[in-house]
Amino acid sequence: MVKVRLEGLKKYFDKVKAVNDIDLEIIPGEFVVLLGPSGCGKTTLLRCISGLERVTEGKIFFDNDNITYLSPRDRNISMVFQNYAVWPHMTVKNNIAFPLRIKKYSQQQIQEKVIWVANLLGIDNLLDRYPAQLSGGQRQRVAVARAIVMEPRVLLMDEPLSNLDALLRVRMRAEIKKLQEKLKVTTIYVTHDQVEAMTMGDRIAVLEQGIIQQFGNSDEIYHNPVNIFVAGFIGSPQMNFIEVEIVHKNEIFYLGTKGLEVPVLDILKDKVSKLSDKRNYILGIRPEHIYTADRAQTDKVVTTKGKVYFAELLRSDTVIHLEKEFGLLVIKTPGDLKIEEGKELEVLIDLSRIHLFEKDTRKAIF
Amino acid sequence: MMSQKIPIALKIRQLVTIFLVGIIVIWFLSPVVLITISAFASPGDYYQIEKVIPTHFTLNQFKSLFFGLEAWKAILTSIKVAGLTMLLSFILGLPAGYALSRYIFPGKNFLKLLCLATKMLPLMVLAVPLLIIFMKMGVSDTIWGTSLAHTAMVLPIIILIFSSILSGVSVDYEEAAMIFGLSRLHAFFRITIPLALPGLAASAIFAFVLSWNEVFVATILTLTNRTLPAHILKTAMASPDYLKFTAGFIMAAPAMVFIFFVRKHLVTMWGISLK
Amino acid sequence: MISFNQGEKKWIPYLLFLPALIYLAGFIGYPLVKTLQLAFISEKGKVGMENFITLTRDSTFWKALKNTLYLLMVIVPLQVILAFLLALFVNGRFKGYMTVLYIICIPLALSDVSAALMSYNIFTSHGFLNKLLIKFGFIDAPIYFFGLGLSSRAFWVIVLTELWRATPLVFVILLASLQVISKDYFEAADVFGFSSWQKFFHITLPLTMPSLQSALLIRTLFAFQIFGVVWLLSGRDIPILAGEVYYQQAELSNFRLAATYGFIIAFICILISWVYLTFLKTKHSEL
Ligand SMILES: Nc1ncnc2c1ncn2[C@@H]1O[C@H](COP(=O)(O)OP(=O)(O)OP(=O)(O)O)[C@@H](O)[C@H]1O
Ligand SMILES: [Mg+2]
Numbered sequence: 005m006v007k008v009r010l011e012g013l014k015k016y017f018d019k020v021k022a023v024n025d026i027d028l029e030i031i032p033g034e035f036v037v038l039l040g041p042s043g044c045g046k047t048t049l050l051r052c053i054s055g056l057e058r059v060t061e062g063k064i065f066f067d068n069d070n071i072t073y074l075s076p077r078d079r080n081i082s083m084v085f086q087n088y089a090v091w092p093h094m095t096v097k098n099n100i101a102f103p104l105r106i107k108k109y110s111q112q113q114i115q116e117k118v119i120w121v122a123n124l125l126g127i128d129n130l131l132d133r134y135p136a137q138l139s140g141g142q143r144q145r146v147a148v149a150r151a152i153v154m155e156p157r158v159l160l161m162d163e164p165l166s167n168l169d170a171l172l173r174v175r176m177r178a179e180i181k182k183l184q185e186k187l188k189v190t191t192i193y194v195t196h197d198q199v200e201a202m203t204m205g206d207r208i209a210v211l212e213q214g215i216i217q218q219f220g221n222s223d224e225i226y227h228n229p230v231n232i233f234v235a236g237f238i239g240s241p242q243m244n245f246i247e248v249e250i251v252h253k254n255e256i257f258y259l260g261t262k263g264l265e266v267p268v269l270d271i272l273k274d275k276v277s278k279l280s281d282k283r284n285y286i287l288g289i290r291p292e293h294i295y296t297a298d299r300a301q302t303d304k305v306v307t308t309k310g311k312v313y314f315a316e317l318l319r320s321d322t323v324i325h326l327e328k329e330f331g332l333l334v335i336k337t338p339g340d341l342k343i344e345e346g347k348e349l350e351v352l353i354d355l356s357r358i359h360l361f362e363k364d365t366r367k368a369i370f
Numbered sequence: 371m372m373s374q375k376i377p378i379a380l381k382i383r384q385l386v387t388i389f390l391v392g393i394i395v396i397w398f399l400s401p402v403v404l405i406t407i408s409a410f411a412s413p414g415d416y417y418q419i420e421k422v423i424p425t426h427f428t429l430n431q432f433k434s435l436f437f438g439l440e441a442w443k444a445i446l447t448s449i450k451v452a453g454l455t456m457l458l459s460f461i462l463g464l465p466a467g468y469a470l471s472r473y474i475f476p477g478k479n480f481l482k483l484l485c486l487a488t489k490m491l492p493l494m495v496l497a498v499p500l501l502i503i504f505m506k507m508g509v510s511d512t513i514w515g516t517s518l519a520h521t522a523m524v525l526p527i528i529i530l531i532f533s534s535i536l537s538g539v540s541v542d543y544e545e546a547a548m549i550f551g552l553s554r555l556h557a558f559f560r561i562t563i564p565l566a567l568p569g570l571a572a573s574a575i576f577a578f579v580l581s582w583n584e585v586f587v588a589t590i591l592t593l594t595n596r597t598l599p600a601h602i603l604k605t606a607m608a609s610p611d612y613l614k615f616t617a618g619f620i621m622a623a624p625a626m627v628f629i630f631f632v633r634k635h636l637v638t639m640w641g642i643s644l645k
Numbered sequence: 646m647i648s649f650n651q652g653e654k655k656w657i658p659y660l661l662f663l664p665a666l667i668y669l670a671g672f673i674g675y676p677l678v679k680t681l682q683l684a685f686i687s688e689k690g691k692v693g694m695e696n697f698i699t700l701t702r703d704s705t706f707w708k709a710l711k712n713t714l715y716l717l718m719v720i721v722p723l724q725v726i727l728a729f730l731l732a733l734f735v736n737g738r739f740k741g742y743m744t745v746l747y748i749i750c751i752p753l754a755l756s757d758v759s760a761a762l763m764s765y766n767i768f769t770s771h772g773f774l775n776k777l778l779i780k781f782g783f784i785d786a787p788i789y790f791f792g793l794g795l796s797s798r799a800f801w802v803i804v805l806t807e808l809w810r811a812t813p814l815v816f817v818i819l820l821a822s823l824q825v826i827s828k829d830y831f832e833a834a835d836v837f838g839f840s841s842w843q844k845f846f847h848i849t850l851p852l853t854m855p856s857l858q859s860a861l862l863i864r865t866l867f868a869f870q871i872f873g874v875v876w877l878l879s880g881r882d883i884p885i886l887a888g889e890v891y892y893q894q895a896e897l898s899n900f901r902l903a904a905t906y907g908f909i910i911a912f913i914c915i916l917i918s919w920v921y922l923t924f925l926k927t928k929h930s931e932l
Contacts (some may be wrong), residue, residue: 054836055835055836056832056835056836075835076832076835076836076838077836077837077838077840079840081836082836082837083833083836085829085832085833087827087829089827089829089830089832089833090833091830091833091834091847091848092830092852093851093852093854102837102847103837103838103839104840106837106839106840106843107838154837160836177804262853387737387739390734391739391741391745393730394734394745394748394749395745395748396753397809398748398749398752398809398813399748401760401763401764401766401767401809402751402763404763404765404766404767404773405759405762405766408766416771419771419775419776419779419787420776420779420780422773422776422777422780444907454865461664462664462665462668463665465661465662465664465665466661466664466665466666467663468661469657469658469659469662472658473657473661475655475658475659475660476656477659478658481662481666484669486862487674490670490866490871490914490915490918491673491677491911492866492870492887492907492910492911492914493913494870494887494890494891494906494907494910494911495676495677495680495904495907495908495910495911496672496673496676496677496680496907497890497894498680498683498890498894498900498903498904498905498907499675499676499677499679499680499683500676501894501900502679502683502900503675503676503679517670519791520674521668521768522668522669522671522672522673525665525668525669526669529665531755553716569847579754582756582759583754583755583756583757584756585757585758585872586757586870586872586873586887586891587871589891589895590891590894590895599756599758599873600758602758602762603758603873603876603877607877607880611765611769611771614762614765614766615762615765615766617762618758618759618761618762618763618765618766619759621755621756621758621759621762621806622754622755622759622763625754625756625759626751626754626755627756628754629751629753629754632741633746633747633750636746636747636750636753636817637880645707
């Protein structure tokens, strides 16, 4: 188990700032997920850590060793590539055994390790096949087997599940997570799939344009997003964003716009009262924190009405798009609701779950 | 400390690369450059043994080659033969290549293999009987005879190249056009051909160059209507050296210009044709 | 891809291929049969090996066979090695590699006749090599490479010329196969601790092996067809099989012996291809 520390890491491709000044500290044995939209620099960051990419500026430490300029082979890492990169001319067994042979393990050790890892991943009956004779899921297991058998100091994975079908993906998600917990190897896992990130990561680093927007566990990322980007990127359907002004009436602060007035709870009052400017704020509320009248989970709510514009009937959930003066308000409620389009509907916004952002800086106030 | 080592290693790498590039360029380019110099050098300079780089240049060799030795006729023949070969292999090869790239049918692999197998066949074995056949057909010693033979040589390769070029144009475009009401033939000419045009043009040039350069068959099949290489093979060895160089240059120059135009396709085309 | 199940349209691909097929049958298939006829029927009309017997009694045949094989054994390995090194180098994608690629490919555009003339220009008695050597005082009088009794010198000039002319052919095949190797395989090798040598021997080499083998085959087959360079640089001083076809046909108008030579070349080529195809096969297939 090793601690990974990145200090002011930068990687520029000519003008493109793929990784732009990243500081990150990963504790030994942790499973960290790098999450972000396509092109935000996840792969580049991972490749910098692996040494496949030479950093433009900054330092990388494994424990207290500065490994910034070490070649990949000297870093004692291993990696699961996005398209696996299992060598097509070697059998499964050789794919797993060859790196061990290079590291000068004895013949017997290699034999034992291969059998151990093959059993662990359920590929013991495939050992003599060539990669071309394997399915995508099997190939992926080989890639994982090859990576973990090395007992690396750090295990890197670049969207290893993105090529699998939905069912297999869910299963492999659990398997990889379990495996990592068992092996306790420090792991950095790249994905653009938030479900993967939320379910697998001990902590999640949300990236955007080469910058880490937020680094925290799934609870923090979901409940306390630090800015509009993180708030919008996590959760599905996306959080509702409504431009509001702060109104002070009868000792109560309201976040208001045409057709909606949301009172601020007492516990948040201090934060709002400190704000000097009264305009240019964004109210954020997740669809799952707006309830239909019969399903209210708390009495700290505010009621609002609107015409149903469109309803997505997922049967397990129902997503309702409500027409309001400021645009559409999206509500997600569990269960199979009978909703008619065009009908007037009353919904309750959970006051303890609202977020407020500064419009200009896009930073969260709460 | 580490960070200072890297630029030095890089520098050394760069220097080695430059050095190797230099050697490669000299090795491959110097024969071409030297024959260009010799083609224009005056015979007097050529026969002066101390004169490495000639200083007097002349077009006399070109004149005597063109008119004295009637190379202009051979050049014309070469152009006609190569053009005809190009045309024939296009007309025959395009539908065949299309069939290979767009349809799945029993016997397809056999046909592919057939095309591959003909490439293993040496031309020598064909030249002799072809002469007899052409004599019977009455096309021996004509432009037609040579280009028919050259087409037989080029066609299998061209079919494979076409098939790979057409496979490179997604069938979706063609099918989309068919959905919007074009016939298959229409779709092919309106959609696929324009998309494949650069590749097709390059293969046309490729066919031309193959025919332009071919000497064995051309020499055997003709007596009077010789293509340029055949003409030079027959006459040049009996001519003075300086004329040989000019002849070599005349043959090389157009082919090199052609190749320059298809340089983007070089690797794919020769890669396919040689596999 | 379209696969037709309706009986109606099944003939379309065949129809498309038919003209080409007929052409190939007429101008390759038929001449082949004709070659057999010529080679196996003697002047008096007897079917048999008579032509072959005539041929093998001629010492030139054995010389031609020996020279062809000798040339092949010198040129082919050198060419493949050089081409592989070149392909590896160019595949490094340094700045300006496209230009270098183009320059390497220049000989591809040239006929063997002009290649021969280019090397004649360098190696003849008043050629650049002799002039340079004299200029710098290495020699006093020109070295002669061509002419009677100098066939061993001419042989090496021919080897050099063929190396210059045909290495790019092999180079192109090998470069094409290097270019399709996914970068990922090398990066995976980097991560798993391969040294440069190990990467070469355990990734590059096995993955290019199929192309390397087919390049080897192609070059071997083409080596039997070397003609222009040898004919121009040494005439019949260095007899070779392809040259003998030409000589018998064009100079002696002996169709039968020419066809017999042709048949022998074809036979050897087919034999080599067959051996190659049966004994060299890679087990894995590409992903
Ligand atoms: N070799 C390169 N040369 C130039 N630009 C590059 C290179 N590699 C990546 N980039 C650029 O750097 C940025 C980050 O790319 P990166 O591959 O890290 O994104 P990513 O987050 O992994 O995206 P995805 O989810 O699509 O894989 C992109 O804008 C990309 O275009
Ligand atoms: Mg990526």
